[in-house]
Amino acid sequence: MGHAPVLLAEAMDALALKDGGLYVDATFGGGGYSREMLARARCRVIAYDRDPDAIARGVELVAAEPKRFTLLQGRFGDLSADAPVNGVVFDLGVSSYQLDEGRRGFSFRADADLDMRMEKQGPSAADAVNKLSEAALAELIYRYGEDDDSRRIARAIVQERAAHAITRTGLLADTVERAVGGRKGARVHPATKTFQALRMLVNDELGELARGLSAAERVLAPAGRLVVVSFHSLEDRMVKQFIAERADAQGRGTRYAPDLPPERAPSFTLERRRATASSDAEIEANPRARSASLRWATRTDAPAWDELEPPALAPRAEAEWAKLN
Numbered sequence: 001m002g003h004a005p006v007l008l009a010e011a012m013d014a015l016a017l018k019d020g021g022l023y024v025d026a027t028f029g030g031g032g033y034s035r036e037m038l039a040r041a042r043c044r045v046i047a048y049d050r051d052p053d054a055i056a057r058g059v060e061l062v063a064a065e066p067k068r069f070t071l072l073q074g075r076f077g078d079l080s081a082d083a084p085v086n087g088v089v090f091d092l093g094v095s096s097y098q099l100d101e102g103r104r105g106f107s108f109r110a111d112a113d114l115d116m117r118m119e120k121q122g123p124s125a126a127d128a129v130n131k132l133s134e135a136a137l138a139e140l141i142y143r144y145g146e147d148d149d150s151r152r153i154a155r156a157i158v159q160e161r162a163a164h165a166i167t168r169t170g171l172l173a174d175t176v177e178r179a180v181g182g183r184k185g186a187r188v189h190p191a192t193k194t195f196q197a198l199r200m201l202v203n204d205e206l207g208e209l210a211r212g213l214s215a216a217e218r219v220l221a222p223a224g225r226l227v228v229v230s231f232h233s234l235e236d237r238m239v240k241q242f243i244a245e246r247a248d249a250q251g252r253g254t255r256y257a258p259d260l261p262p263e264r265a266p267s268f269t270l271e272r273r274r275a276t277a278s279s280d281a282e283i284e285a286n287p288r289a290r291s292a293s294l295r296w297a298t299r300t301d302a303p304a305w306d307e308l309e310p311p312a313l314a315p316r317a318e319a320e321w322a323k324l325n
């Protein structure tokens with residue numbers, strides 16, 4: 001099965017694509033956004049993905065549009081451009097390809113090695129589950145997963161791994177389900193939040209988002225658009241705060257603020273404060289759209305602000321994890 005792009009039309013409208021423009025698709029995935037950008041305007045697109053499988057899927061598009069399309073394997077936290085960019089779009093999280101490819105270990109729907117590494121390098125989710133302390137696991141599942149059963153789940157993981165290492169997605173899902181008493185008839189599996197928390201840690205997703213937003217701020221030309229589609233409340237909050245702070249959404253100046261030093265002059269303007277959600281019809285057709293939230297803002301000509309600090313939400317887990325890297 002392919003990847004059905006979420007909020008595609010809304011993201012394209014927010015980018016305000018124009019002929020001759022240069023745009024960055026920070027998350028190529030299945031290429032749905034890149035293809036639409038190239039179709040909607042005579043523009044150039046530079047796309048990034050950190051997953052080698054996504055890059056392999058993009059070979060055909062590169063061959064079809066050699067002059068207008070560039071695909072780079074790498075993290076969007078490192079994105080740069082040699083010319084001013086008219087729009088940067090992030091469609092965060094994992095693609096359906098990653099979820100459906102059982103052996104990548106992102107999902108409990110297939111029993112597979114507990115992997116979850118988008119780049120297929122470095123320590124895996126199994127390392128986190130087997131090596132982090134109980135306190136770190138509980139903190140991680142509570143803060144990144146926003147799961148109130150985090151302590152119970154962490155205790156069950158530690159008990160289970162004392163008998164044998166937890167190296168498979170199936171065993172982790174069963175361990176969590178046993179810990180919380182398996183909610184029959186629940187719409188989502190009880191291990192969903194634990195899996196999500198591990199994925200975010202393994203791929204440093206919040207750190208990447210902080211670096212990616214700052215990188216976008218640096219490469220965007222005046223009047224360029226920053227567009228972000230997120231699927232997790234922590235990410236959405238980071239994006240919202242990043243834009244609100246830099247757009248000085250408290251109601252001080254808009255384009256210029258002469259009373260502020262230049263490094264604090266608004267680097268974005270915000271025309272729409274509310275996030276855009278998927279329509280009922282899109283959610284019906286694509287359940288992944290359920291938690292999608294789109295925010296966008298327009299770059300001003302003020303200098304970029306200092307690099308955004310990642311939020312350090314789970315300091316204990318993050319510190320223990322850093323030692324494994």
Ligand SMILES: C[S@@+](CC[C@H](N)C(=O)[O-])C[C@H]1O[C@@H](n2cnc3c(N)ncnc32)[C@H](O)[C@@H]1O
Binds near residue numbers: 075096
């Ligand atoms: C939701 S999918 C994007 C789907 C795409 N918009 C489409 O229409 O097919 C997210 C993609 O972003 C990639 N990704 C996630 N974090 C990244 C990062 N920090 N740098 C580069 N790519 C990243 C993932 O590997 C995944 O392929």
